[in-house]
Amino acid sequence: MKRYLIIESTFANIVSRYLYNDPEDPITLVQIQRTLRNVGIKPGKTRNIQFLIQLMIRTQRYILGENYNKLKKLYSQIPPYKVSINKVYSWNWYRKARGIREVYEMDQSQYLDEVFKYRNHRNLYVRREAQIALVVFLGWESLRFLPYLKRKITLWQQIKIVEKLYDLYPKPELKWLQRAYKTDRLFAKQLLMRIIRKYQLHSETDYILMHLDDTDYEIRETAIYCIQTFALPDEKIERVKELYEKIPNATQQGQLLDYIYENSEIDLDFYLKQLYGDNDELKLSVAEILWNNGYKEKVQEFYYQQYPKTEAHVE
Template sequence: MIYLRVLLLFFFALAICLIIFLSFYLFIRKIWRREYGKWDRMIDMLLRKAIFFHEGNTGHPALIPVTQRFQANLKNRRFYNRFIKKIIAAKRNVSGQYGDNLRHLYIQLGLDKKALRLLRSHKWHLKAYAIQQLGTMGLKEHLPRIYRYTNRKNALVRIEAQIAILNLLGVEGLRFLDVTSYQITDWQQIKLLKELSTVPQAELTGIDKWLSSGNSSVIIFALKLARNYRRYELYENIVSCLDHSEPNVRKQAISTLTDIYVENTSEVLLARFDGETYENQIAIMDAIAVIGDVQNVSALFSYLDAGKAQMKFAVARAIVNGSATGLECLMSDPRSKTYPLTDMIPQLKNEMKW
């Protein structure tokens, strides 16, 4: 009985402690939320003032008015990080004179010097943070320091440096592809392509060189660039990638040829079908379905007996879309009356309506 009382007292005391702790935590959180609200209003006010700031005719760069209270708050790590986050976001959303004003404010507050100190840190996340700041704020004078990090071992530092170079140089910043020795992951390629969509359009050179790179991920990225920028003059270079030893490179080449193609592209792809992996064989059939212009549709029928339904459907789609008489040829084949083609053909007919 006494053990039960002790156990009940223990749980009661534990419950009281938890209630006190949660009450204290919520109280502190409420105070910080109120403080963050004040900080956000102060930061937003200064950013608006900076964006719409106009220099006078004084003959030298005018200073954006900053209160002593704001400068004192910058010594607070939480306030500093909050301000950096907001000024970077603002700089990404404005351009021209407005963006120049934000860069001027960033330098005026000495934040570039703090970023350079972070760049010398041994902690990779601080390096990446510093590179992100310098690149977003457009500080081209620090380009040589940033460029050396485009081929660093740490993936996050490397991608931030590569994005920063694009911010500073535009499409010319892709020159890091000449020297990179590490694989550019799918996530990194997505980030780079997204960044390229925001920089001023210019003549992109070097894709032909990257298509013959010793780094397979560089070739894949170059194939995506050729596709996005519609570089038809690189058709032969793209076709040569169909003979690469890496299946992923060949798959991306197949994908690129669905947009960059000529009259006999379907035949070029079909000639490589038998030697390809299953996944790439599906990609070839999907590409033929998009490109069309199959000279001999009957050549596709030899693959219609594929065991897997996915392949059978891909071949059937390639037949239907490969030529103007594709559907008629498929319907006249005896196999069209057997399962699963009996279910696939109505779906293919519906696709043709779209």
């Protein structure tokens, strides 16, 4: 622990002097390398080197703007950077995945070509880190590789990719998003819809709408989840009502029914059609909507029609 505290203090001083270099007392690359070596950052001291890498990653997360670029340059020149890329070459999947993560966390884009090789790796964790690395290094342009990914991107990974893209590239580049619409990969469609939701891209909601009645349950689930973020104009709400009729799952229809109710005026004809339709599972929800919005007599009329009139028995 004493050694780690010395390394941490030394690294903090190096970063401070490097970012805010005093012209009268400049710090050189040779001085930095010598200083790190003197505190134990040298070949064979793997624990010291790994501790320094963690410090580097942690520091990079809190530096922005011009200083971020200066720090990135420094990281490419001090000793530990080869340790991370050497992990990428390891046969051990855990070391390989960890190495890829360290490379992209330190924004060492010079290794993009090496990391790119693992985007379809058979190991889930290796390919996950490689795909996140593509997002870090390429931003929105990384979406062009979606159609060529062979293995499924899990829900957790989709969320991770969306968050990383949003954190590093908050300004949308729609040309790359729209080019990716051509993909036929189900996981890619889910990812694209989540990106539209995260960035609140109202101009791209048609892509979500076209998947509301998809034949795949998970695609419909994602589309319903994502569209709920948007308050759509009337013409698109009408489209949602049309697609509602085509959804083969009562639970998903119920979710969409709630969305329609919360985001549009009461359309009596639409709700009466549902009330007198074939979906018995949703009739109670439709009746409740009508009852609470001033159409009690319509609900009563429907209720009485369920019981055929019978002639009174006269003795």
